[in-house]
Amino acid sequence: MLLLLLTPALPGVAAPAGEWPCYGADANRSHAVTSEISPPLGLAWTYRPAQPPQPAWPEPGKELHRIDFDYCFQPVSDGRLVFFGSSADDCVRALDLKTGEMRWRFPTGGPVRFAPVLHEGRCYVASDDGVLYCLDAQSGRSLPAGR
């Protein structure tokens, strides 16, 4: 029963066509989508941060038995914008998927280690400051948050 109640609030089992709304594309972390890409591909744009990721734990191989969720800025996308959080400057950013230009940047109070989750026009972000942020995906404006 609990699962049924929660399911509508989570991304569907399969990601909507053309989207990658959470880490691994869907709630099953399948890393699979139904949309197509047409090779050959070429580099369209690159985002370079001022500071590299700052993982909570040492690199895999140097340390065992740690999950490796924050060794890069995990991107998600609604097909128009690319969203990712930073464990270095504590910000969430939205870039234009086509051009790579920055649309907005939202600072939180701690490192952002997990990929954002997109759902119905909102961008949900968990920060190490203990706050779950709910942002308007298009503007980056903060909506009521919870701790």
Place this chain on the structure above:
Amino acid sequence: MRGFAVAGGRLLAATHKGEILCFAPQSELAGKPFILAETSKMGKSGEDKVSGPASAIADILRRDRLTGGFALVAEAPERGSAVALAAKTELSVLQLVADAVSCDALRANLLSTTAYHGSRIAVLPRDRLGDFPDYFANVIVADGAMDQAAMAGLYRVLHPYTGRLYIVGPSPNLASTLKAAGISETAKPVANGVVQISRGALPVGESEARAPFQMLWFGGPGPNRMADRHIINAPRPQGANGRVFVTGAHDVFAFDAFNGRELWSVPVGKACVREADAYAPPPGSLTTAVGMQAGDDVLRLDLGARVFVDLDARDGRVLHYYNLNTNAPGHVLDGPRTFEIPGSAAPTGKEATPAKGAAGGTVKPGPKPPQGRVKRSSFFVSVNLRVEGKSIS
């Protein structure tokens, strides 16, 4: 590459450097790839840009070798203490501001003018101070106009033993405010408009373990660096003077007992591995740590093979060795004899000498010493290690 996504017909790749790369079908590409590079602004907040009381505090901390750990800044951000500490020390700085609106404004300002937001400076509203555990802050910078309740709240999180509280700006009733806040240490002027309070050891009632317990910190050294839990004879972690010492598989670590920060580590070869039971290290080599004694200022390791080393508890620096092997340089014994090492709380570097009035065999030249990391050796039949002052043995 450490992460990827596919959306809108494009492939996104994320690297360990924090780059996001977008790949598109050739038919959609036009011209050179666009590069959005967020340049570091660290230079704009370099040391040459920092001045005033905040800079003086940072200089004092550098002089006293207290540049690591956590700093809490509870004065107006316009005074620049957070940026000064970030620029001139390695402290992780937490700036408290009045409310959420002030938070947003300061975060935006730090992002646009420095590269410190996040990795070096976190900004939180003042009412979040209650979320932080007792004693975590190595340094606190407070406004002189604070009332006794605010001052008591800050003192709650000030680190014992080495914690520093700096009060900046006019404070006409400072003595009475401190007294009312339960702060008994003396406030000492250290710079123009800055007074310093150094917190010492906790009083007896506070230093004892008090239930119920809850987790204060967690983290290193981690399973890969830690000694095998099956080694039942491994030296147990020990604490002294606000520090915790742990023997790992190949290193000895020191942690801040109150906030878990790793203070230093010293490689000691096979410090604590299972093979050490059957391993016969050559005399004088630093390959095992079979015993450990923690003191206020010194950590003494028994490295096995009758070799001891004293480390500076503050930074792990080697103070001196005691090598009790019989094939040490210069001499061998042909009979029993008693020697002494005149140790002290400060490193003496002195070799063992025959005890005055002690009878025993004669001493004659021996073979050359083996080449190794041990810098100082002596020869003994029986040895008394004496450390005066703050005894650790």
